Amino acid sequence: MRKIAFVCPLENGLHARPAAELQQRVAQCHSRVTLHNLRNQRQVDAGSVLALIGADVLHHDACELHIDGEDEQDAWQTLSAFITRELAECDGPLVSVTSHQERPLPVFLAATTSICLRGNGISPGLASGGAVPLGAVDLPQLAEQEAPEDAGFQQQRLAHTLAVTRTQLKEECRQAQGEAASVLGAHITLLQDAMLEKVLLSPPAARNALAALACAIDGLCQPLRKSQSQYLQQRALDLQDLGLRLAANLTERPLFTLPDLQQDSIIISAGLITPGQFLALRGPHLKGIVMGEGGETSHTVILARSFGIPLLCMPNASVPAGAPLLIDARYDVLIVAPDACAEQWRDLEEDKIARIARRLEPLTRTAGVSRDGERVKLLANIALADEAENAFAAGAEGIGLFRTEMLFCERSAPPDEEEQYQAYRHVLTLAQGKKVVIRTLDIGGDKPCDYLKLPQEDNPFLGWRAVRLYPAFAAIFTGQVRALLRASAAGPLDIMVPMVATLEEIKWLHARFHHVAEQLHAEGVAVGEWRLGIMAEVPSALYLLERAAKWIDFASIGSNDLVQYFLACDRGNPHVRHLYNYCDPAFLMLLNEMARRTNVELCLCGEMGGDPAVMPLLLGAGLRQISMSAGRIAGAKKQLASLEMDDCRKTLQRALACESAAEVTALLHEASAASVQPVFDPALLLLDRDVTSKAEAIKLLTDNLEVEQRVRSGVDVETAIWQREAVFSTALGFAVAIPHCKSAAVLNSSVSLMRLKTPLSWGEGVDVSLVIMLTVSEQEKGDHMKIFSRLARKLMHDDFRQQLLQGRDAGDMTALLERELTL
Secondary structure: OEEEEEEOOOOOOOOHHHHHHHHHHHHOOOOEEEEEEOOOOEEEEOOOHHHHHHOOOOOOOEEEEEEEOOOHHHHHHHHHHHHHHHHHHOOOOOOOOOOHHHOOOOOOHHHOOOEEEEOEEEEOOEEEEEEEEEOOOOHHHHHHOOOOOOHHHHHHHHHHHHHHHHHHHHHHHHHOOHHHHHHHHHHHHHHOOHHHHHHHHOOOOOOOHHHHHHHHHHHHHHHHHOOOOHHHHHOHHHHHHHHHHHHHHHHOOOOOOOOOOOOOEEEEEOOOOOHHHHHHHOOOOEEEEEEOOOOOOOHHHHHHHHOOOOEEEOOOOOOOOOOEEEEEOOOOEEEEOOOHHHHHHHHHHHHHHHHHHHHHHHHHOOOOEOOOOOEOEEEEEEOOOOHHHHHHHOOOOEEEEEEOHHHHOOOOOOOOHHHHHHHHHHHHHHHOOOEEEEEOOOOEOOEOOHHHOOOOOOOHHHOOEHHHOOOOOHHHHHHHHHHHHHHHHHOOEEEEEOOOOOHHHHHHHHHHHHHHHHHHHHOOOOOOOEEEEEEEOOOOHHHHHHHOOOOOOEEEEEHHHHHHHHHOOOOOOOOOHHHOOOOOHHHHHHHHHHHHHOOOEEEEEOHHHHOHHHHHHHHHOOOOEEEEOHHHHHHHHHHHOOOOHHHHHHHHHHHHOOOOHHHHHHHHHHHHHHOOOOOOOHHHEEEEEOOOOHHHHHHHHHHHHHHOOOEOOHHHHHHHHHHHHHHOOOEEEOOEEOOEEEEOOEOOOEEEEEEEEEEEEEEOOEEEEEEEEEEEEOOOOOHHHHHHHHHHHHOOOHHHHHHHHHOOOHHHHHHHHHHHHOO
16 A cells, blocks of 8 residues: 655645546546545545545645555556645635625715615625525425335436436536536536435435435535535535535426516525526626625635626525615625615716726727837637637737647547637637637646546656657647648637747647648648747747747747746645746846747747736837736736836846846836826816715715726725814815825825815815815825925915816816926
8 A cells, every 4th residue: 555645735625626636636546545634534535526525624734645456556656746746736725805894884885874784795896786585495394295205216216316417517517608617517526426426326214315315415515514614614505506406306396486587686595595596596687695604715606706796695684575775795785775875875886887997998999009109919818719709808919828728638538620620710710810829739747638548757747748749649639730720711820839849849840730731732621821839838948949930930938837947846846836936037037038039929928928017027028929818908908008118128127137036026016116107187187076075075086096096995095085084174275175195005196186066065164166185105205295285385376276266178277286286
């Protein structure tokens, strides 16, 4: 028997996703593999996802894998590699959620006289609708209403129901996209688990099949409910959801009727809402959810976030059916029968949200251009053909990396040429001539694909993978090449090959692609415009790029692997992952040299491309094509518009002179802080506004700062303004108020102005017609007090006040403020 000792590196414990990854490796072995949790002394079959979850393995738990059988040496190597290199990367950190005790209501909303129920907002958002209570299902109680059945008939019905439900789920998953597909896929894994099948089909004596099902699900949930990890406790909800699916198919009737939402609604549930219920309820009238328990890691919450549905967890929420509700999960509050104040808050917030969306929306239709007019293509990374449409809608100027592994993995045989052709053609058709880079199959070594039956390797990271596999699997490689070249008839296509390390490989690829193109031509098959390129992800690419222009047309720097190979660190290894840092000065030197020496078109993809902090470094190195996740593109275009290439080149040179990644990071923070917007801007002037209260005036001004991206949070700055108002009134006299604050939430010091249609009470018997607000960043060295003093003095002059009170052009008024107040 062989043993593998390890300490669980997963912040969320060994839950479904990493357990499924481990189970898949165990399934490749012929030996029996047992997981021992040394903390609680639980021993479970590592070939079952549910058993692994039930071991209640928490972060930092000491564990062992015991391997016993005919291939224990090979199994030991496979599982050791997984535990050492991949387990830590099977999950991410929990989403941080601040409790409502630490998050007071915004000042404006705190003035409401409506009933405010506090919960825990775990899917942010703001919405209104009528209360719609959701009933719960009690399977044991329903089972009492069913006729008794003998044990054999029960087992027969349960086996049939299990098969039907598996087929049903697979079909739903096939039609779903995004997070919905991911959640349904996780449920399929659970439903196919050997332990679930064993428990379900070998139940203790029960009244009937429904009672047996209820008993089985409860038994499977018990270990999860007893876990010390809230994350693992929430996995019981997935089993309950599967139980409801199975029960509905078992009884062949709905267990209860979900409400048919005909108007904007907030669902109220005393218990948990399952992912299946959420997907059934989702539609134009589902505006928000309040449920009695749950957490930020439940699949229901993941779905709610994905679809932008606000969700509050609130035990014992008692709200009458049909009651008008306002939910603001950003501030953990449910407001019953909102009064005028609460409704005004909603209207002002919705207006702010819409203005921010309108500000970013044009960026989805424009090209990436720097402040000094340099064009930079911002492209999207995708893993599935269906992602392309959303990527273009998000503003992608093309697809910089289409990973084709998802077409090949997690199946028993490779896709045929036609299936691949349809997927590639779909993306090219959607692109309508925009750049599309499709990467050929990148598997092998540390990226297994079962049907290839690749041998175990001592060092798979440096092993037989990607282009190195192609000669040995010529039929698979040729099928992909044919599908790609055929798809090029639908639009110009860039084909990129991963893991290329030598000039000989480049020459071989060039010959193979052109040979297949000639074969297709001889067959009368149309081939369009295509180009051949490589993934520059090993250090030798630095020298290849000087000499390869005769055989390739472009290259794309794969920053993830290039950092690992260059710094000789596996980011999946907890002992050396701290070395993985693309801000390392030596790596930046390599990147700069690659960009300087290349004789072909160059792009960059990988995590580095989507990091706004390092954008100046990439531009400074001369990169003008950068690929990232689609959600980052609009923000990247906005950032790009604020950067000048000469400044970026200077920032890069300073970074290259640093001695550590920490120094580079500090330098980038300094450069970011120095890139500020002007204090005076016409967009900060709100002229001739009809405002009903001091609170509304302050909120409008601070909201405008958020829209103009001068503050991190308008609400935080609003709070800081009111804190100063509580000390003394900022009404200056002459019908002018000067509210002001210095706050960490302020990104750029600003002077805002609001001119009112009618005078407004500012307190202490003072009415104002002009509000001039100073908001100062904490990085400000003190000039704001000089501006404040100078403004106070200037406002004593009638001609200055009249120019502000009677001016009609925001630009002229901004110039006046800047001229008179700048020191």
